[in-house]
Amino acid sequence: MTPEEFRTAAHALVDWIADHRTRVPELPVQARTKPGEIAAALPATAPTGPEPFDAVLADLERLVVPGVTQTQHPHFYGWFPSNASLASVLGDIASSGLGALGITWQSAPALTEVEQVVTEWLRVETGLDDGWHGAIHDTASTACLVAMLAARERVTDYGETRGGLQAEPAPLVVYTSPHAHSSVAKAALLAGFGADNLRQVEVDPVTYAMRPEALAAAMAADVAAGRRPAAVVAAVGTTGTTAIDPVRDIASVARDFGAWVHVDAAMAGSAMLLPELRPTLFDGVGLADSISWNPHKWLGTILDCALLYVRDVEHLVRVMSTNPSYLRSAADGSVVQYKDWGIPLGRRFRALKLWFHLRLDGLDAIRERLRRDLANATWLAEQVAAEPGWRVLAPVPLQTVCLRHEPPGTVDDAGQVLDGAALDAHTLAWAAAVNDSGRAFVTPALLDGRWMVRVSIGAEATGREHVEWLWALLREVTTQA
Amino acid sequence: MTPEEFRTAAHALVDWIADHRTRVPELPVQARTKPGEIAAALPATAPTGPEPFDAVLADLERLVVPGVTQTQHPHFYGWFPSNASLASVLGDIASSGLGALGITWQSAPALTEVEQVVTEWLRVETGLDDGWHGAIHDTASTACLVAMLAARERVTDYGETRGGLQAEPAPLVVYTSPHAHSSVAKAALLAGFGADNLRQVEVDPVTYAMRPEALAAAMAADVAAGRRPAAVVAAVGTTGTTAIDPVRDIASVARDFGAWVHVDAAMAGSAMLLPELRPTLFDGVGLADSISWNPHKWLGTILDCALLYVRDVEHLVRVMSTNPSYLRSAADGSVVQYKDWGIPLGRRFRALKLWFHLRLDGLDAIRERLRRDLANATWLAEQVAAEPGWRVLAPVPLQTVCLRHEPPGTVDDAGQVLDGAALDAHTLAWAAAVNDSGRAFVTPALLDGRWMVRVSIGAEATGREHVEWLWALLREVTTQA
Numbered sequence: 001m002t003p004e005e006f007r008t009a010a011h012a013l014v015d016w017i018a019d020h021r022t023r024v025p026e027l028p029v030q031a032r033t034k035p036g037e038i039a040a041a042l043p044a045t046a047p048t049g050p051e052p053f054d055a056v057l058a059d060l061e062r063l064v065v066p067g068v069t070q071t072q073h074p075h076f077y078g079w080f081p082s083n084a085s086l087a088s089v090l091g092d093i094a095s096s097g098l099g100a101l102g103i104t105w106q107s108a109p110a111l112t113e114v115e116q117v118v119t120e121w122l123r124v125e126t127g128l129d130d131g132w133h134g135a136i137h138d139t140a141s142t143a144c145l146v147a148m149l150a151a152r153e154r155v156t157d158y159g160e161t162r163g164g165l166q167a168e169p170a171p172l173v174v175y176t177s178p179h180a181h182s183s184v185a186k187a188a189l190l191a192g193f194g195a196d197n198l199r200q201v202e203v204d205p206v207t208y209a210m211r212p213e214a215l216a217a218a219m220a221a222d223v224a225a226g227r228r229p230a231a232v233v234a235a236v237g238t239t240g241t242t243a244i245d246p247v248r249d250i251a252s253v254a255r256d257f258g259a260w261v262h263v264d265a266a267m268a269g270s271a272m273l274l275p276e277l278r279p280t281l282f283d284g285v286g287l288a289d290s291i292s293w294n295p296h297k298w299l300g301t302i303l304d305c306a307l308l309y310v311r312d313v314e315h316l317v318r319v320m321s322t323n324p325s326y327l328r329s330a331a332d333g334s335v336v337q338y339k340d341w342g343i344p345l346g347r348r349f350r351a352l353k354l355w356f357h358l359r360l361d362g363l364d365a366i367r368e369r370l371r372r373d374l375a376n377a378t379w380l381a382e383q384v385a386a387e388p389g390w391r392v393l394a395p396v397p398l399q400t401v402c403l404r405h406e407p408p409g410t411v412d413d414a415g416q417v418l419d420g421a422a423l424d425a426h427t428l429a430w431a432a433a434v435n436d437s438g439r440a441f442v443t444p445a446l447l448d449g450r451w452m453v454r455v456s457i458g459a460e461a462t463g464r465e466h467v468e469w470l471w472a473l474l475r476e477v478t479t480q481a
Numbered sequence: 482m483t484p485e486e487f488r489t490a491a492h493a494l495v496d497w498i499a500d501h502r503t504r505v506p507e508l509p510v511q512a513r514t515k516p517g518e519i520a521a522a523l524p525a526t527a528p529t530g531p532e533p534f535d536a537v538l539a540d541l542e543r544l545v546v547p548g549v550t551q552t553q554h555p556h557f558y559g560w561f562p563s564n565a566s567l568a569s570v571l572g573d574i575a576s577s578g579l580g581a582l583g584i585t586w587q588s589a590p591a592l593t594e595v596e597q598v599v600t601e602w603l604r605v606e607t608g609l610d611d612g613w614h615g616a617i618h619d620t621a622s623t624a625c626l627v628a629m630l631a632a633r634e635r636v637t638d639y640g641e642t643r644g645g646l647q648a649e650p651a652p653l654v655v656y657t658s659p660h661a662h663s664s665v666a667k668a669a670l671l672a673g674f675g676a677d678n679l680r681q682v683e684v685d686p687v688t689y690a691m692r693p694e695a696l697a698a699a700m701a702a703d704v705a706a707g708r709r710p711a712a713v714v715a716a717v718g719t720t721g722t723t724a725i726d727p728v729r730d731i732a733s734v735a736r737d738f739g740a741w742v743h744v745d746a747a748m749a750g751s752a753m754l755l756p757e758l759r760p761t762l763f764d765g766v767g768l769a770d771s772i773s774w775n776p777h778k779w780l781g782t783i784l785d786c787a788l789l790y791v792r793d794v795e796h797l798v799r800v801m802s803t804n805p806s807y808l809r810s811a812a813d814g815s816v817v818q819y820k821d822w823g824i825p826l827g828r829r830f831r832a833l834k835l836w837f838h839l840r841l842d843g844l845d846a847i848r849e850r851l852r853r854d855l856a857n858a859t860w861l862a863e864q865v866a867a868e869p870g871w872r873v874l875a876p877v878p879l880q881t882v883c884l885r886h887e888p889p890g891t892v893d894d895a896g897q898v899l900d901g902a903a904l905d906a907h908t909l910a911w912a913a914a915v916n917d918s919g920r921a922f923v924t925p926a927l928l929d930g931r932w933m934v935r936v937s938i939g940a941e942a943t944g945r946e947h948v949e950w951l952w953a954l955l956r957e958v959t960t961q962a
Contacts, residue, residue: 001841003502006567009841010495013571017578018488031590035815038594046602050843053571056836060575064833067591068581079588079807084580086487090494090534092577094541097498099565099783100549107560109512110548113519121527138619139825149671164675165646172647182803183826190630190801190824192673194645239807296827302580304829320671322663325927326560326720326935330913334516343671343824344620345664346777348785352545355537360482360490362531432811446806454807 009053014093016057020065021086024072025461028438033067074461075440075470080239080267081373081399081458083300091356092302095349102347104327105335112336115351118358119307122295125363126272129286134309135341136350140266141183143292143308144233146320146342148174148191150290150310151231151260153319160319165192172230173197173222177210177245179238181264193230201232207395208241210234212249219257229259236282237268240445240454241394241402244268248284261288266306268398269293271374273367281397298373298399298458299366301357305350308342316341373399373458376467380455383471389478391415393452401455402447405430405478420450427451430478437477440470490534495574497538501546502567505553506942509919514548555942556921556951561720561748562854562880562939564781572837573783576830583828585808586816593817596832599839600788603776606844607753610767615790616822617831621747622664624773624789625714627801627823629655629672631771631791632712632741634800641800646673653711654703656680658691658726660719662745674711682713688876689722689928691715693730700738710740717763718749721926721935722875722883725749729765742769747787749879750774752855754848762878779854779880779939780847782838786831789823797822854880854939857948861936864952870959872896874933882936883928886911886959901931908932911959918958921951 001009041063071082100108119134137143153160156168165172174188178200188198199222202214219229232254234245247263254261263285270293271277272285285291292308295301310316321340339345358366377399384390384403391411393402410423417423431444431453443454457467482490522544552563581589600615618624634641637649646653655669659681669679680703683695700710713735715726728744735742744766751774752758753766766772773789776782791797802821820826839847858880865871865884872892874883891904898904912925912934924935938948 001567001571003499003567006502006571007496007499009571010499010574011492013574013578014491014495015488017491017574018484020578021484021487021580031587033590033594035586035590035812036594038591039598042595042598046599046606047840047843048845050846051840053841056571056840064579064591064595067594068579068589069587071582071588072580079582079584082580082582084577086482086484089577089580090482090487090490090537093491093494093498093574096565096570096573096577096783097494097501098545098549099502099553099563099570101552101560101563101784103560105516106512106550107552108549109514109516110519110545113514113517113548114523114545117520117523118527125527139827141825141827145824152673159675160670160673161676163652163677164670165673166649166652166675166678168647171644182805182808186801186803186824189641189645191671192633192641192646194640194647195642196644197647239805294827302577303582303827304825320667322667324663324720325932326924327663331516343626343667344622344785346620346622346775346784359528359532359537360534362528364529365531443807451806 012053012057021072024070025074027070027073029070029073029075029441030435030438031067031069032438038063038067069441072459072461074459074463074466076459077455077457077470078441078443080456081298082296082303083298083460084302085300085357085361085460087360088301088353088357090360091353094356095352098349100349102349103339103345104329105331105337106329108349111347111349111351112338114355115338116336118351118354121358122307123309126269127275127278128309131311132309133313134307135338137306137308137342138304139306140264140292140294141186142343143306144183144262144264145187145190146308147260147262147290147292148187148231150316150319151262152191154260154315155228155230155258158318171197171227173199173227174230175199175201175215175218175232177201177203177235177238179203179208179240179243180233180235181239181266184233184264197227203243208238208243210245210250212246212253215250216253219253219259223257229257231260231262233262233264236263236265236285237398240447242268242398242400243394244281244397247282247288251284251287263288263291265291265293267294267297270295270298270370271398273363274370295354298370300460301354305354369460373462376462376464377401377457379464380457380467380471393447399457401457402452403455404452417450424451427453433477434473440473493534493538502553505551506555508551508554510551510554510556510922511916511919512548512550513919519544519548550922553940553942555940555947557940558936558938558951559922559924561937562779563777563784564779564941565783566781566838566842566941568841569782569834569838571841572834575837576833579830581830583830584820584826585810586812586818587810589830592828592830592832593819595836596819597817599832599835602839603788604790607750608756608759609790612792613790614794615788616819618787618789618823619785620787621745621773621775622667623824624787625664625743625745626668626671627789628741628743628771628773629668629712631797631800632743633672635741635796636709636711636739639799652678652708654678654680654708655711656682656696656699656713658682658684658716658719660684660689660721660724661714661716662720662747665714665745678708684724689719689724691726691731693727693734696731697734700734700740704738710738712741712743714743714745715769717744717746717766718879721928723749723879723881724875725762725878727765728763728769732765732768744769744772746772746774748775748778751776751779751851752879754844755851776835779851781941782835786835850941854943857943857945858882858938860945861938861948861952874928880938883933884936885933898931905932908934914958915954921954
């Protein structure tokens with residue numbers, strides 16, 4: 001394809017994108033595609049000759065759009081805000097158009113240095129001190145794996161250069177909350193620690209936050225049994241209820257036992273931009289060894305854009321570095337080589353989407369939107385708490401409300417569940433009714449063994465009027481269910 | 482930013498991209514930026530208010546473009562072809578514009594099913610049998626790590642569910658070629674095997690291909706010493722010389738010892754699309770357990786787009802899967818969940834760029850281009866071999882020519898190096914002269930302890946006339962150096 005052919009097609013495509021984003025509010029939120037339906041609609045073999053762009057664009061409209069759950073919809077209250085701000089989309093398009101290759105500083109100095117600048121901008125704006133150094137990864141899952149590898153190599157004094165994890169004399173143990181994201185356990189297992197050496201530390205029954213004294217007890221018990229605490233992952237904003245593990249106390253315990261502290265703030269990290277929340281929600285994060293958060297969630301820099309900040313870059317590079325002859329350049333030693341900060345060698349120019357996003361939207365507007373979402377969640381929680389037959393099941397420190405509608409006979413006045421099966425069936429039925437309607441999308445999840453519904457507020461398009469409408473819909477649908 | 486503001490900015494941006502791609506041949510190939518220069522040109526703090534799009538676009542032109550080594554340049558002969566075909570750029574733009582979230586099938590059925598279809602298309606077209614199942618990862622580095630984890634868990638019978646790598650009774654060993662990509666050793670170390678348990682198997686001194694009998698001897702010695710062969714990584718197309726490890730014989734040895742076989746064909750895999758090359762270069766790849774190759778290299782699907790095919794999906798999923806309540810849906814069990822095929826949970830809609838690329842360019846044209854590049858490499862190797870004072874240092878099975886200019890007195894008639902220091906200094910000097918000129922870009926690399934120059938042909942824009950011009954340039958610059 002020539003640049004001129006590209007030009008014609010790209011103009012049509014960006015018009016399509018603008019039109020698409022305009023009509024998102026009219027689309028069903030949840031994809032209604034049946035399993036296998038899209039695959040079956042595509043040819044079984046690859047095209048040999050070139051197809052016209054119009055045919056591809058038509059398939060994008062006809063096959064792909066109905067097969068996407070619309071996370072940019074104002075009534076998307078699912079998993080977590082997965083915003084793709086149009087400012088960041090422009091940056092992503094610029095990255096694609098440049099076609100830069102990030103393998104070393106020399107392959108694209110701008111890719112490295114813009115990433116240094118934007119991660120530094122966000123370090124300052126999130127109130128992290130200048131001992132932190134950031135890089136962009138694809139996801140918090142990968143960032144957590146990198147943190148677990150860094151932790152493993154610190155406690156083994158670079159065992160990877162010798163017999164690896166296989167040669168360690170005493171088992172290394174990782175600690176986290178049972179409410180931590182599934183990627184934490186996955187990272188610990190992939191790093192080789194083993195499920196036997198992964199501890200789920202007790203949480204507070206009301207706040208669902210990790211209990212530091214339980215962490216201390218677990219670490220002490222492991223040490224007494226000849227094992228070595230290697231790392232603790234604190235969740236600031238758990239996935240289920242956005243519970244806030246107390247990082248300051250956790251870090252204090254971890255320091256006593258020599259364990260690495262990783263803070264997983266994948267969704268909540270955006271709120272570190274709000275100074276008023278730092279003393280409560282993010283107290284002590286400066287004492288951790290690593291922290292990750294995803295601008296590709298609530299902040300709105302299109303996926304994939306996850307930040308991992310570490311304090312000891314030299315250590316991370318020692319764990320991750322390679323230096324084959326064909327990647328050496330005269331600039332080595334005086335520049336950052338992000339290939340040595342993570343797993344992949346080749347990297348996209350992801351900093352552009354963050355750079356465009358921050359510049360075109362500006363932090364004032366972003367902060368205003370985050371505060372809007374927090375206020376909307378508070379408002380919804382207040383409505384739910386005040387409504388007979390409804391219950392808010394967890395504190396609402398951020399933008400997620402965990403709620404349940406409790407039909408007569410399922411729960412007593414003290415909140416004790418009388419008929420859990422009926423309650424679960426009711427919850428799953430009305431959540432499915434909401435989602436299947438296409439009018440809004442919420443996420444059922446288990447809490448204390450019972451189904452509840454998470455309303456995760458924070459789509460860029462979601463204003464107070466949308467949340468008010470949702471609350472009316474929830475009352476309507478639970479009456480009918 | 483509203484869709485209408487986006488529309489206006491995006492039209493300007495895609496015009497800029499088309500203009501940029503048109504003038505790439507006029508730009509210096511190698512970025513000339515000094516370390517820190519770009520970072521210093523950017524503000525120290527993040528913008529609070531919104532900036533106009535024109536200002537950002539101007540910085541893209543003024544700061545970013547000079548800071549990018551132009552891998553789309555017709556005279557880019559560096560590391561490996563890193564093509565960003567404009568057809569795939571359109572697909573990448575579509576992905577950005579959709580803003581889809583890939584976490585489960587339900588979050589974006591089209592993201593999963595288009596990925597199933599395009600990976601299946603390429604399975605068929607590369608001649609892999611229907612026992613293979615593919616997914617898109619960011620890079621071959623990550624794919625190799627996933628393969629090492631799968632290997633580790635197979636030989637330990639899912640040790641991750643018990644004491645992990647820490648509880649294994651005998652050390653597990655990984656085997657590869659000393660010419661394998663740096664990411665192979667990195668993957669083995671990150672997976673916890675340890676450097677003591679990573680064997681570099683002897684290669685043939687002429688072809689630089691792994692010697693299967695040396696592999697068998699190494700595995701037998703390890704078994705005799707109480708260790709267990711876990712995996713062997715065969716390189717089809719090593720990074721230095723594109724050497725072809727003999728996969729059929731390697732797989733036969735590995736089978737005897739119960740070791741996983743991973744084929745790293747990151748660059749060369751595109752050539753599997755050419756049936757005439759399969760019997761020689763890819764003989765026996767069907768006997769491996771996993772194979773990865775990167776459409777984002779020679780094929781030209783813009784970074785990042787790496788394929789990993791495995792035979793035993795059930796095994797891979799068992800190693801990688803998580804199933805938290807908030808990700809469950811009614812479709813579970815009847816659909817593919819790519820989150821369980823790799824490390825990250827959240828995934829971009831990367832299949833779109835492959836889909837657009839294959840449809841808009843068509844495989845016939847892609848195959849024609851690959852054959853053009855192979856012929857150009859053969860032509861250059863013939864010129865070099867026929868020219869007094871020049872030497873081709875390794876076989877040229879693909880599109881990379883490893884060459885050296887040997888001034889009088891540095892090498893004798895039999896090819897023995899007489900003055901290695903002078904030869905190395907000369908090689909590095911003329912390679913730097915080429916690269917610093919901005920007129921072409923080549924990669925110096927070590928081979929048998931001496932510097933040589935890799936000319937990696939395969940940029941989309943590189944025709945025979947460019948390679949002829951390069952050969953004239955090399956003769957000119959070595960005369961002056």
